[in-house]
Amino acid sequence: MLSVANCKEDNIMNRRIQSLEKRVETIKRELAQLGDLRPGSLSKQYNVCGNPTCKCKASPPKKHGPYYQLSSTRKGKSRSKFVRKEEVAAVRAQLKNYAKLRKLTERWIDLAEDLAILRLEKDRQR
Numbered sequence: 001m002l003s004v005a006n007c008k009e010d011n012i013m014n015r016r017i018q019s020l021e022k023r024v025e026t027i028k029r030e031l032a033q034l035g036d037l038r039p040g041s042l043s044k045q046y047n048v049c050g051n052p053t054c055k056c057k058a059s060p061p062k063k064h065g066p067y068y069q070l071s072s073t074r075k076g077k078s079r080s081k082f083v084r085k086e087e088v089a090a091v092r093a094q095l096k097n098y099a100k101l102r103k104l105t106e107r108w109i110d111l112a113e114d115l116a117i118l119r120l121e122k123d124r125q126r
Contacts, residue, residue: 006125013122020115027108030100036090037097040072042083 046063048056055062068083070091083091 010122010125013118013125017115017118017122020111020118024108024111024115027104027111031104034097034101036094037101038070038072038091038094039074039098040070040079040095042088042091042095043069043071045069 044066045068046065047067048061048063051057056064066085068085068088068091069080070083071078071080073079
């Protein structure tokens with residue numbers, strides 16, 4: 001027979017489990033709403049050409065650019081790609097979505113670990 005203290009403890013544990021499950025469901029919904037994503041970082045660069053009479057060789061120099069470059073490493077392979085100026089906003093949004101994906105999955109893993117511990121503890125009490 002369960003004592004009053006055990007019953008209260010069981011209710012508290014059930015509420016904690018339900019709370020964690022709700023938080024996991026919220027994360028799943030947020031993940032489902034993410035748009036296009038891609039890993040990496042975007043940098044802005046200015047270049048100097050080989051023409052000795054070009055404005056980029058003047059004092060002070062007026063370098064060519066900006067040029068945008070996307071760099072990433074995936075599966076051990078580094079990639080670098082120039083991005084058109086008109087595509088920069090879309091690429092930034094994709095990078096932001098990827099960062100959010102990483103953050104949400106890390107939070108999900110933390111919650112899943114807490115849930116696993118609580119469920120094992122609850123089974124142990126039975």
